[in-house]
Amino acid sequence: MKIREGYILRQLAEEYMVVAVGKAAKDFNGMIRLNETGAFIWKKLETGCTEEELVRNILERYDGIDVKSAQKDLRNFLDLVGFAIDKLE
Amino acid sequence: MFVVKIAGIPIGIHNRFSETEDFCREFIVDEKPAFTVAAGEEEMWFKVEPFGNPNGCKELICIHRHIIHKMLEYEAFLMHAAVISVDGEGLAFAAKSGTGKTTRVRLWTEAFGDRANVINGDKPILRFINGEFVAFGTPWKGKENLGSNGSVPLKAICFLERSEDVSIRRIYGKDIMERLFHQLLVPHKKENFDKFSVLINKLLEMTPCFLMKCNKDKENPIEIWEKLKGEIRA
Numbered sequence: 001m002k003i004r005e006g007y008i009l010r011q012l013a014e015e016y017m018v019v020a021v022g023k024a025a026k027d028f029n030g031m032i033r034l035n036e037t038g039a040f041i042w043k044k045l046e047t048g049c050t051e052e053e054l055v056r057n058i059l060e061r062y063d064g065i066d067v068k069s070a071q072k073d074l075r076n077f078l079d080l081v082g083f084a085i086d087k088l089e
Numbered sequence: 090m091f092v093v094k095i096a097g098i099p100i101g102i103h104n105r106f107s108e109t110e111d112f113c114r115e116f117i118v119d120e121k122p123a124f125t126v127a128a129g130e131e132e133m134w135f136k137v138e139p140f141g142n143p144n145g146c147k148e149l150i151c152i153h154r155h156i157i158h159k160m161l162e163y164e165a166f167l168m169h170a171a172v173i174s175v176d177g178e179g180l181a182f183a184a185k186s187g188t189g190k191t192t193r194v195r196l197w198t199e200a201f202g203d204r205a206n207v208i209n210g211d212k213p214i215l216r217f218i219n220g221e222f223v224a225f226g227t228p229w230k231g232k233e234n235l236g237s238n239g240s241v242p243l244k245a246i247c248f249l250e251r252s253e254d255v256s257i258r259r260i261y262g263k264d265i266m267e268r269l270f271h272q273l274l275v276p277h278k279k280e281n282f283d284k285f286s287v288l289i290n291k292l293l294e295m296t297p298c299f300l301m302k303c304n305k306d307k308e309n310p311i312e313i314w315e316k317l318k319g320e321i322r323a
Contacts, residue, residue, distance in 0.1 A: 008279060010286040013293045014262040017270075017286075025277035031270065 002048035007084045009034070009042050018042065018084070032081060037062070041077060045085060051078070090125065094118040095156065096165045096214045096225040096240075101125030102152055108145030109152065113228045115238045126155040153229055157214075157274060161284045165216035165225075169272040172208040172224040172241065173197055175314060179208065179224045179241035182301075183272045184249035191233050192305050193249065200310040210235025215243060215292065222292055244321050245297050252302035257313055259320055265298045297321055 006024025010017055016039040018032040019025075034042060037058075044057055051074065058070045078085065090103045093116040101122030104110055110117075128151030133143035137150050157167045170183040171190040175197070182193045191210060198205045211231025213224045222243045230236035247257070248268040260268075273289070276282050297320060301313070 008282065010282065012286055012289050013266055015266040017275075019275055019277060019282055021277050021279040021282060029277075031275055033266070033270070 001045060001050065001078075002086050002088060003042065003045045004084050004086050009039060009046070011039070016042070018081075020084075024084075028083065032084070038077060041074070042081075048088070092118055092120055092122050093228070094120065095227050096160065096163070096216045096223075097218065098123050098160070098163055098165075100156060100159075103127035104148060104152075105143070106145035106148050109148050112145075112149055116228050124159055126152055126159065128152050128155075149229075153212075158276065158278075158281065160214060160216075161276065161281050161288075163216065164218070164284075164288060165214050166285060166288060167212055167274050168215055169212060169274075170246070171210045171235070172213040172243070173205055174208055174239070174241035175201055175205045177241065178318075179243040179245075180314075180317070181213070181224065181243060181246045182249055183246055183268065185271060188249050188251060189303060189305070190249065191231075191235065193247075193303065194235055196305060196308065197310045197314075201314075206239065207235045207237060208239050208241055209237075217288060217291060222296060243296060245299060245317055247299045247301040247317075250300065250302050252304055254302065255304050255308040255313075256302045257299050257316060260298050260300045264300070265293060268300075269293075269298075 004024060006020050006022045007018055008021055016034040018034065020028040041054060044054060054074055055070050058074065059065060090101050091110050092099050092101050093113045095116060099118060099120040099122045103125060128148045132151050133147045134140065137147040160166060170181040171194045172179055172181045173194055182190045184190055194207055194210055198207060208224050209226045209230055210233055212227060212229045214227055215222050215224055223240050224243045225240045226236045226238050276285050
């Protein structure tokens with residue numbers, strides 16, 4: 001999976017914001033606000049990775065979270081921002 | 090073509106409709122423009138609702154959009170807010186339409202008399218200039234036509250919420266962002282968005298933000314201003 005071209009993440013104060021630029025702006029005219037964790041996953045997705053890799057990254061970074069919850073939370077997140085992701089597999 | 094000066098920048102406007110020039114009258118100057126803008130034919134037909142024949146009103150909307158986009162090059166951007174000046178200090182009231190920006194402007198200008206004046210009641214431009222953010226009036230003054238061709242250094246932003254009881258408190262980080270987003274026109278060109286993010290970060294670093302719970306029957310602008318001033322100077 002990888003973030004589609006034209007979706008960019010920037011930090012604004014203590015928050016993160018994604019907007020679509022260029023051609024992507026025709027499909028998506030709003031903005032996505034992300035928290036720290038969302039931005040962490042987003043950055044991994046910018047370079048491209050699989051869902052398994054993401055789960056591993058989340059477990060490494062956040063102490064005390066179990067595999068099941070990590071998978072479930074990640075799935076919810078991916079559903080929400082799915083329109084900005086190219087699924088390569 | 091005529092030239093207006095907005096936020097200190099002389100801008101050439103190529104107009105087709107005479108209403109456009111009348112609308113901008115107060116801002117017209119006799120200077121060489123730094124850049125020029127014009128409303129495109131296709132744009133007026135298809136990018137402003139109701140779609141169809143171009144007219145003066147549509148020309149003004151398109152020209153406004155072009156000016157705002159170009160302003161980023163001058164470290165300036167639009168904020169949907171009402172800005173007033175009290176004793177030469179700028180205060181922005183920000184809220185969704187219908188919450189009470191205009192009511193605050195009215196209450197505050199009544200309470201302060203000559204000490205207060207309206208910079209813009211709806212769409213001021215904020216520009217980072219000589220190390221501070223300055224709010225500028227523009228010809229676009231909202232439904233109530235409140236505003237002037239003036240400017241004031243911005244000292245605080247107050248986000249408004251209607252409430253039974255009146256209160257004001259300083260807010261930070263997330264509490265600011267979730268409110269501020271709605272008041273900004275976010276650019277959709279990469280280089281503009283980058284300039285915009287830098288500016289917004291700078292604005293939040295330099296400008297204290299407050300949540301103001303208001304009730305027009307109970308609030309006393311003079312009391313609120315004293316409290317705000319204390320916080321701003323702290």
